[in-house]
Amino acid sequence: MKRRGEERMVPRVEFRSYYGQPVIKPPAWKSPDVPAYFFLGGLAGASATMAALAELTGRPRLAFAGYLTAGAGAAAGTGALIHDLGRPARFLNMLRMIKLTSPLSVGSWLLAGFSTLAGAAAASTVTGLLPGPAKAAKAGAAVLGPAMMTYPAVLVADTAVPAWHEAHRELPFVFAGAGLASGGALGMLAAPPVEAGPARAMAVVGSALELAGETALRRHGLVAEPYHRGRAGRWFRAGRLLTAAGAVGTLLAGGHRRGAAACGLALLAGSLCTRFAVFEAGRTSARDPKYTVVPQRERLSGQS
């Protein structure tokens, strides 16, 4: 039987370059700092929204796990981002201005607001102090949570890196799906199955969204090739396998303690792999002049 998808070959292309050197510079962002931040930000965002709704609907243990994860994830993610800076001591310069053309400026303000609110909510959840203001913090973090999940897709797409920029329609949904899946997975791991029904639903729907978004990348042909080759390809396939297995497992055995734990771990790992896949695909895409030159040449010949 003829297999489609994975086996499809992109035809070899002829193009010229300067001694095979890259045209654009590969991202200077460090790994694991930045892909880890994408994972932590998505996990924290989904957890914050999940926790607030869990508290509203009388699911205390799901809420407890969600608030703690949101606070800890935001703090760890902020740490990873500061560590990634070339001059970490100047991290406050990120809040020097508000600049709508810079997704990193918008994201820094979003992260500053979210991590403050999620941190306050987590602190109050643990200590029981200031329950009144904590309510407002919890609500605020819950509203900002979904934005935390998807804005990193704009961060990478707003570059000259072909595998990122050309995927700007699909990546927000990949990130939303991966974030939902990780938040749901956390709930399945930390809360008893009787409380974790919504977490299971988040995990399954999120996984489907992530997988669909990744499949849609194929329409970009040559530009999407880095997602399927080499190091990025390995992360990508591992992520899809873990996410699909975790989602199917959740449907079959998510209601049992052990099944939920195993599926939760698989989904968290899958969500992490997806972020590394996107990050590495961008690096590959920037390093090979083919991905920059060939689509631009095609665009030019299409015009004339």
Add this chain to the structure above:
Amino acid sequence: MGNQLSGPVADVAGQSGYAGHPPRMGFFTDTSVCIGCKACEVACKEWNLVPANELELRGTSYDNTGALGANAWRHVAFVEREAPRPPPVDLGMPGSGPPGGQTAAVPEDGMQWLMMSDVCKHCTHAACLDVCPTGSLFRTEFGTVVVQEDICNGCGYCVPACPYGVIEIRPDDGRAWKCTLCYDRLRGGQEPACAKACPTDSIQFGEWDELRERAAARVDALHAAGVSEARLYGADPNDGVGGDGAFFLLLAEPEVYGLPPDPVVTTRDLPSMWRRAGLAALTAAATIAAAFLGSRR
């Protein structure tokens, strides 16, 4: 207000809020008269105190600089390739051969040797400047784009944003660096160091409007002389970056010199990116809400 994200801009500095500013300044680099002497690279490093590159033989013709980067704000590319060679250009300089660009100067082997001094393009729509979160990168009154090293925190966003691969983080320093079009010299009424040092006027500095007229005339002259490959690069305000403040006359396709054939400022698509991310965030929020509404205890 109303800053455009793409397309031609009549007054670049004015759009950035300058009133009563000097005319837009830029470079016209005419590669047809470049002799590959690298005086521009040296002069730039001397004036701007750019650290030396490690001595390295790259095996790429006479190019041992490699590419533009944090420590190379001018880069002379050397292209050796088999191609019909354009007739030599008469520089009006004394030589040992017959005067006036006679055929004796053309080698028999059909090799073409192209040299080109590359530099930051100082785009009309500069992606590095658009994405910089700290305001370290700014538009000067001359319409050029400059990094303020006392503000840059090394976030690195400008690096993959540049469609030309110009700006880069200096590893031992942690901050982003690139050509300033000698902002300090411009403010003192001087021309940039590279243009000052160029012995053949391959690098021409001046008012942008005037340079574009000069460049168009030069292409016409070369075409009339039979050099049909001559073309301008970055001089069209209708291109993907709204035209380059520093543009070029090339004798081959841009990618042969390591330049992107059709660069586009990434922020042109930013509104659509934010819309997609917003839609995805709403989808995520609706999913979580539905997960709770649909689950019974």
